[in-house]
Amino acid sequence: MSRLRVAIVGGSGYTGGELIRLLLFHPHVELTQIASGSRAGHYVHSVHPNLRKVTALRFCHPNDLTTCDIVFLCLPHGASAGEIERYQALAPRVIDLSADFRLRSPELYERWYGAAHRAPELLNQAIYGLPELHRRELAEANLVSGTGCMATAAILGLAPLYRAGLVNRAIPLVVEAKVGSSAAGATPGASSHHPERSGAVRSFQPTGHRHSAELIQELGELSGGEIAQPVAFSATAIELVRGILITAHVFVNEPLEERRLWRVYREAYQQEPFVRIVKERNGVYRYPEPKILVGSNYCDVGFEYDAEQQRVVVMAALDNLMKGAAGNAVQALNCMFGWDEVTGLSFPGLHPV
Amino acid sequence: MSRLRVAIVGGSGYTGGELIRLLLFHPHVELTQIASGSRAGHYVHSVHPNLRKVTALRFCHPNDLTTCDIVFLCLPHGASAGEIERYQALAPRVIDLSADFRLRSPELYERWYGAAHRAPELLNQAIYGLPELHRRELAEANLVSGTGCMATAAILGLAPLYRAGLVNRAIPLVVEAKVGSSAAGATPGASSHHPERSGAVRSFQPTGHRHSAELIQELGELSGGEIAQPVAFSATAIELVRGILITAHVFVNEPLEERRLWRVYREAYQQEPFVRIVKERNGVYRYPEPKILVGSNYCDVGFEYDAEQQRVVVMAALDNLMKGAAGNAVQALNCMFGWDEVTGLSFPGLHPV
Amino acid sequence: MSRLRVAIVGGSGYTGGELIRLLLFHPHVELTQIASGSRAGHYVHSVHPNLRKVTALRFCHPNDLTTCDIVFLCLPHGASAGEIERYQALAPRVIDLSADFRLRSPELYERWYGAAHRAPELLNQAIYGLPELHRRELAEANLVSGTGCMATAAILGLAPLYRAGLVNRAIPLVVEAKVGSSAAGATPGASSHHPERSGAVRSFQPTGHRHSAELIQELGELSGGEIAQPVAFSATAIELVRGILITAHVFVNEPLEERRLWRVYREAYQQEPFVRIVKERNGVYRYPEPKILVGSNYCDVGFEYDAEQQRVVVMAALDNLMKGAAGNAVQALNCMFGWDEVTGLSFPGLHPV
Amino acid sequence: MSRLRVAIVGGSGYTGGELIRLLLFHPHVELTQIASGSRAGHYVHSVHPNLRKVTALRFCHPNDLTTCDIVFLCLPHGASAGEIERYQALAPRVIDLSADFRLRSPELYERWYGAAHRAPELLNQAIYGLPELHRRELAEANLVSGTGCMATAAILGLAPLYRAGLVNRAIPLVVEAKVGSSAAGATPGASSHHPERSGAVRSFQPTGHRHSAELIQELGELSGGEIAQPVAFSATAIELVRGILITAHVFVNEPLEERRLWRVYREAYQQEPFVRIVKERNGVYRYPEPKILVGSNYCDVGFEYDAEQQRVVVMAALDNLMKGAAGNAVQALNCMFGWDEVTGLSFPGLHPV
Amino acid sequence: MNMAHCPECEAEVALQGLMVGEVLFCPDCNAELEVLNTEQPEVGLAPQVEEDWGE
Amino acid sequence: MNMAHCPECEAEVALQGLMVGEVLFCPDCNAELEVLNTEQPEVGLAPQVEEDWGE
Numbered sequence A, B, C, D: 001m002s003r004l005r006v007a008i009v010g011g012s013g014y015t016g017g018e019l020i021r022l023l024l025f026h027p028h029v030e031l032t033q034i035a036s037g038s039r040a041g042h043y044v045h046s047v048h049p050n051l052r053k054v055t056a057l058r059f060c061h062p063n064d065l066t067t068c069d070i071v072f073l074c075l076p077h078g079a080s081a082g083e084i085e086r087y088q089a090l091a092p093r094v095i096d097l098s099a100d101f102r103l104r105s106p107e108l109y110e111r112w113y114g115a116a117h118r119a120p121e122l123l124n125q126a127i128y129g130l131p132e133l134h135r136r137e138l139a140e141a142n143l144v145s146g147t148g149c150m151a152t153a154a155i156l157g158l159a160p161l162y163r164a165g166l167v168n169r170a171i172p173l174v175v176e177a178k179v180g181s182s183a184a185g186a187t188p189g190a191s192s193h194h195p196e197r198s199g200a201v202r203s204f205q206p207t208g209h210r211h212s213a214e215l216i217q218e219l220g221e222l223s224g225g226e227i228a229q230p231v232a233f234s235a236t237a238i239e240l241v242r243g244i245l246i247t248a249h250v251f252v253n254e255p256l257e258e259r260r261l262w263r264v265y266r267e268a269y270q271q272e273p274f275v276r277i278v279k280e281r282n283g284v285y286r287y288p289e290p291k292i293l294v295g296s297n298y299c300d301v302g303f304e305y306d307a308e309q310q311r312v313v314v315m316a317a318l319d320n321l322m323k324g325a326a327g328n329a330v331q332a333l334n335c336m337f338g339w340d341e342v343t344g345l346s347f348p349g350l351h352p353v
Numbered sequence E, F: 001m002n003m004a005h006c007p008e009c010e011a012e013v014a015l016q017g018l019m020v021g022e023v024l025f026c027p028d029c030n031a032e033l034e035v036l037n038t039e040q041p042e043v044g045l046a047p048q049v050e051e052d053w054g055e
């Protein structure tokens, strides 16, 4: 089988760099073009120094891209939708890591992103590229959307409970995300200046966080329509470069035993190559933690039950640049082409790190 | 006025060390005895190296303590109550930083700490040593309890809303705490080994956290009896040595405007020397953050209102060893003796740090 | 005694912010003007959030400064010398924290800074503001220079050996500095972007570091003329916001015993309020470390002797914004006005932190 | 070709865990036994949580090990030599990561390790397992020694200069190492307790560091006998889990141009799969840094020349658990069996991280 | 006292020395304010682009 | 003054209240010391196992 020719747009950014790293080692693709407006002509390793001696590729200018088999878009939100026609003309398949094609409804988009969508007609063709929920649709898809990094963690953590119909919809869902600095991308600014950002525990979106919309859409769908409760999603930036942990408080509609939860989660994830249930009675790592996931494509999911309150605390962890972005996109790619889903994604993470 | 003679028990630990630092510079006290079982005979600076050339004091053994004017107990929970008689015999006033005398009800204590209290008869003499709530009672108190570090942040963040009667008691209260490693004390272990603890985002008490009990007691009291809703309190250990941020989601029982919340918080805290309202429209530090509070006695409090959900997100930050422990204890001491409440507590914190 | 009126220029930067913090609590001065070109009109606490509720001062524009008793300049190098006349017209005493007036020779300046000095006639009036070496001259000085943060550590660490004539001048002096991110100031850039700077161990000036010039000047003077050996100074930026450790390798010209070194260092520093000898046989903190010095004005100095090689390894640690900049400047101020040298500088640092 | 059966002793430690991770993905070996005295019976992932769902192996007790094709020893120094007979009886080939078989001379060993060697007769059979220097000998070796993590960086950084005969042997060689916490292994202690170790810049071996012995041996050999100059090696523990940077100051015996150095280094390393020359005129990552090497087997080497002093500053970076231990051991394994040297070692490291 | 109230947070804002149209900042919420009236002290929110705050 | 000198670093070490054989610590170098003589104040290094200090 000849290799698919792949292009990356936005290759000088963080999700772009991660995709380059993954695709250079992917046996079924050949990475032929990496575009960057600001770094055109420079070696890839001048921006992503880990790739020195790994690739001699140079960035091309986005305007110089030529046709190929698949294009990955790693652009700020808004930039993909604005030029989606041009990108679709370059290749029959497009995977867009931005938020532009995550929501199926133009109204929902406008409400959360504060502007009309620039290619609303494509929204219902685009597949929300989370293989654990949309594996089958991905096989047919020509336009695939990446997933929000915090949303991915929250959705994977909560999906089993919603699917099982256990959630008490009369009580709000609270999700608190802790997130590292790479989630904000590669552009420096006052708040990312090291002396200011180091050691921060910074509430950057106490209300109205856009990732809520993805939760509402995806968990709603699993619940047969709409998620009926308020979703209270807040995010805190902490001292960390890569990684996300979400902690969610879910009230259930009947008394349970933890064994029931074990069954629900096991059923959901036992066969999943990249979701692990983490819930240990001993040791240092009893619940999901992003620390050991750096560079890996796992989403670790755990839970604890409070019998008195009929409450489940759900925790889910991932590397925002991997299962939260580039790794998940490669997994989706594997689904689209019918390849073994773990291809190119076997790095297990490190301990200690 | 002659200085009060003060003794510290548990001086080799973290809250003990912080108290030493503060009391050495307090103009109205003389620190005469610092006890440690494991380090008796050693110079204080051999354990707390910041104090080299600041004091030539040595640790004495707890059994060698002699009478004085006031004793601070900085011991693991259980250890204070077990020997409280002995400590009360040493001095007419005792301030206990452990959890032993925080709850007024022996039943509540037993439920959360899993053992019968060892001096239940003292529980209703002890004052919960949070000056912002119990300033007047402190003036008369002989037994004062320190406050839980996360509980302090949560209570100070939420008290204005409860006192104003704004909280919808039909909906659970969710409080998520982020906390640094010094909150777990000075004893090394597998999970505090640097390669394991560094960069951690570790759920260490998803349900049933003991600080819940303090919240329930203190917020309940402010609400005229009992807090009627479930309190969902979870804590996550993050990469940080000193510092706590709590994020709380509170549903209110009528539509509001943010200005109303400003009024409520301003009324509560404008006159408070150690509580600041932090809520800015611009800049890097828009909400409370523990980073800039290291070494200071402030608790910074902020909020954001979600009109659609009738929800307030409350954030509160402090240094767990200061306003969360030793600093607050000194503030309580100042209240007990009628001294200016800020005496010995003027260090404002650093920027950057 | 009425308080001196003080102005700070460059108050929005890091050394400026630290000076504000210190001077607000200094009993003999009143901070009346704080200038910033970019933040004029803004509250000081909007830039330095630790100072909220501590001061209600606002930044003025540098052009709006009026006369006062003393001016502190906290500007990028070059900016002080360029306008020094204007600043000297504002106040009879000027303390300049930049590098502009550290070197006594215009030739030396030009060689290390690559441009002719813009006020060479002032160079021999300016005093190198390190009280440990120039205490007496400071009492008379009208123009005082701050000291380089790494240079201060190196000079204080090495001065006793040079003064005692122990150094073998035939062998190069190697000094390796480890330094935190605040030493590079408040302006964001690609290399200070948190995901890039976090966890860095980055050689930023392997050869030709400008702080060498101060070492050569000051150690030379102590050695009666000129330091005859090559000075190899390299600096590595590490994960740290505040703090410097220098490690120096000095070959001595005769066999020694460590006790001899103890005597040499004790003689130099026993009476010094802000230099401590740190050299312990046990415990965690056996040698100088910047960690526990955050916010304090100490420079900790230690040494270890290698008998076989006739080599002394000297270590010296400080907080670059304190003893390396603003704290030292306040100490110099105290010297200039004959106040107790520790005035306003009593914060001892924290443990743990 | 059937896979080689491999056993690891000391699998619960850090180098052991890293070896497990690597060997599980190595196509030519099957990892059949992993021994741990303290964790026998437990799942490997209970200690190394990154390996959950990757392997279902459990630790066996060291006493229960059975014969196989190759044994890796990941034990504290002293423990390998003490039982080397037993381990050699288990397999024809042994790779020992400890310091026990690094030095060829029992005298040198005794001098640096303070005790007589327990299997001195094996010292001259053992190969110092650095492929870049001993590739050919490895092909024949039955007993291979791992290399010191800091020594590896220093040797690879300096070897080209010594081999080229450029070093002025009349002047001491100064090497300063910066190192992360995982280099000290998995056992907790007072100095590795997170609140104490976090943010440390701690001199832990200013003189007499044992890795000096490896430098002296290996660089001496390259220089045709013995390195004639004093070797001043000091090590500083910094805030970092994985990673080492060494900075060395080498005086050369004739005036040079940087181009000459480029030639010398290029000649040495152009063909080396795991050594990269890093020396850029622009960008953030101009010199070697361990940050981007986490998990990779690269040693990055760079240099800068000071013409005036005839001095070369050499920098070399690596991940102490990879090129400094387990990765290098796998590379040596590949050499021993004639496999492609990069087998199992292709992970390139991450950016950002 | 020449005091207005911040429309955002109701903090007291001193107007002395300022003229209509001048800009100042709220001491409590740091909103950028414009002086609307100095006789009957009044300030309004200055038109402001919402800074993107990252992440 | 009942002062001895630390054999390690020559710091002054106060012996008041101590008897021969008792152990104390040097305030400067933290060496563990043993009182050898109280008349002619003298202390010696107490026998000490070298702690392993990691890394």
Ligand SMILES: NC(=O)c1ccc[n+]([C@@H]2O[C@H](COP(=O)([O-])OP(=O)(O)OC[C@H]3O[C@@H](n4cnc5c(N)ncnc54)[C@H](OP(=O)(O)O)[C@@H]3O)[C@@H](O)[C@H]2O)c1
Residues within 6 Å of the ligand: A009, A010, A011, A012, A013, A014, A015, A016, A035, A036, A037, A038, A039, A062, A074, A075, A076, A077, A079, A097, A098, A099, A146, A147, A148, A149, A182, A183, A184, A185, A186, A187, A320, A321, A324, A325
């Ligand atoms: N970072 C994460 O953790 C994460 C996770 C999930 C999803 N995402 C999403 O992924 C997308 C990329 O995020 P990122 O973190 O990689 O961002 P980033 O680091 O800021 O990189 C964005 C890249 O886009 C390029 N670019 C900017 N404007 C462009 C335009 N108009 N046309 C073409 N290229 C443009 C920039 O490069 P040049 O200026 O060189 O062209 C840059 O390389 C975002 O939409 C983000 O929301 C990010």
Ligand SMILES: NC(=O)c1ccc[n+]([C@@H]2O[C@H](COP(=O)([O-])OP(=O)(O)OC[C@H]3O[C@@H](n4cnc5c(N)ncnc54)[C@H](OP(=O)(O)O)[C@@H]3O)[C@@H](O)[C@H]2O)c1
Residues within 6 Å of the ligand: B009, B010, B011, B012, B013, B014, B015, B016, B035, B036, B037, B038, B039, B062, B074, B075, B076, B077, B079, B097, B098, B099, B146, B147, B148, B149, B182, B183, B184, B185, B186, B187, B320, B321, B324, B325
């Ligand atoms: N750390 C915080 O942030 C924080 C905040 C608020 C409240 N608190 C509370 O404050 C108390 C002390 O906390 P910490 O963090 O300082 O703990 P720590 O660092 O572990 O220190 C505890 C001290 O108690 C001594 N000790 C242990 N058992 C004792 C006993 N049976 N009798 C007498 N002394 C004993 C120990 O010293 P020797 O072995 O040398 O005697 C040690 O110095 C705890 O109850 C904790 O819950 C802590």
Ligand SMILES: NC(=O)c1ccc[n+]([C@@H]2O[C@H](COP(=O)([O-])OP(=O)(O)OC[C@H]3O[C@@H](n4cnc5c(N)ncnc54)[C@H](OP(=O)(O)O)[C@@H]3O)[C@@H](O)[C@H]2O)c1
Residues within 6 Å of the ligand: C009, C010, C011, C012, C013, C014, C015, C016, C035, C036, C037, C038, C039, C062, C074, C075, C076, C077, C079, C097, C098, C099, C146, C147, C148, C149, C182, C183, C184, C185, C186, C187, C320, C321, C324, C325
């Ligand atoms: N950081 C340290 O650890 C340290 C230690 C010792 C010495 N120093 C020296 O101290 C000086 C200040 O360092 P820093 O770290 O505080 O720098 P910084 O954080 O970059 O601040 C510099 C300040 O200067 C102002 N400024 C810039 N150009 C100016 C000009 N032409 N005229 C007037 N003001 C100007 C800037 O504010 P506006 O733009 O708002 O006016 C800014 O507030 C430097 O010379 C540095 O070498 C620094």
Ligand SMILES: NC(=O)c1ccc[n+]([C@@H]2O[C@H](COP(=O)([O-])OP(=O)(O)OC[C@H]3O[C@@H](n4cnc5c(N)ncnc54)[C@H](OP(=O)(O)O)[C@@H]3O)[C@@H](O)[C@H]2O)c1
Residues within 6 Å of the ligand: D009, D010, D011, D012, D013, D014, D015, D016, D035, D036, D037, D038, D039, D062, D074, D075, D076, D077, D079, D097, D098, D099, D146, D147, D148, D149, D182, D183, D184, D185, D186, D187, D320, D321, D324, D325
């Ligand atoms: N860490 C590094 O960066 C690094 C780099 C290069 C070389 N090294 C060298 O590699 C070796 C291992 O280092 P490490 O960091 O992996 O150490 P570590 O994390 O402390 O692990 C050592 C392992 O040895 C086992 N062990 C202890 N005593 C033993 C004995 N007498 N017999 C059999 N097993 C024993 C322990 O496990 P059980 O108690 O469970 O048996 C533990 O798993 C050391 O010699 C070190 O110098 C380390």
Ligand SMILES: [Zn+2]
Residues within 6 Å of the ligand: E006, E007, E008, E009, E010, E011, E026, E027, E028, E029, E030, E031
């Ligand atoms: Zn306002």
Ligand SMILES: [Zn+2]
Residues within 6 Å of the ligand: F006, F007, F008, F009, F010, F011, F026, F027, F028, F029, F030, F031
């Ligand atoms: Zn001594």
